[in-house]
Amino acid sequence: MVYFRFDWEDPSGLKPSILLVLHFLPLMGTFLFDKIIFGPVISRRLGVSLGINLLPVDTKVCSFDCIYCECGWTPDKYTKKVVLPSRDEVKQRLEEKLQEMADNNQLPDVITFAGNGEPTMHPEFAGIIDDTLEMRSRYSPSARIAVLSNATMLHKEEVFRALLKVDDNIQKLDSAFEETIRLIDNPRGRFNLGKVVGQLESFKGKVIIQTMFLRGSWKGVDFDNTTDQEIDAWLELVKKIAPSQVMIYTIARDTPADTLRKVSFDDLERIAKRIRGEGIAVQVSE
């Protein structure tokens, strides 16, 4: 087993040092995944998805603290040591699960890195992606490999290169305004939207942009990332990034903040129409 320490001041600073645990833990309507490998679940965006959680099984670790996160709030402090699964442990659990699914002739459409926080913060993320590619080839060659990420670790070359190897490199961009991102995504540590957009452009199209649309108020501030001003600016960034696809969606489950409202399917379709108008593929999920 390998242990790690997380340094909140520097999201890139996961260092070998401490932590571990695992089950499905309800938390005020939100929830944590209690296993390294979870599902398969039916994902509204991806199909039959076998999940991989590279974060602890008893708490959340993320470089964002989104007010809509279905895992609940990101802790300010940890009262006990945080344990991430080791590369070997992930490989072994994944192989066991894929073997079981192959035996039952129920292979997944997609193997998805998601779970209790930001998967690219795991210090062995790149090696784990290599192992997963190998397992996929051996047991489930038709399955896609997807990573759901908040784009805060793209400055790490090994993370960037690993993401280029997966089929669905899905990166979050919830607004073109840093002020809106600071309100709804709550970045921990350093965050510079211009740099993130530059990194997303560097994928040269081998990236999918995911955007959560929602309205509400938080800390006394009203917000709505579907206004014309928001969509005009966001669409300009999307065009600059030139992704292979855009995934847009809204709140579907309980959120830690109780002052949020989902947007209607008609609103999502109105945004989707503008994306399609730019010749970019879009997937809408309610």
Ligand code: SF4
């Ligand atoms: S980036 Fe994802 S895991 Fe992290 S707080 Fe936001 S929704 Fe939750």
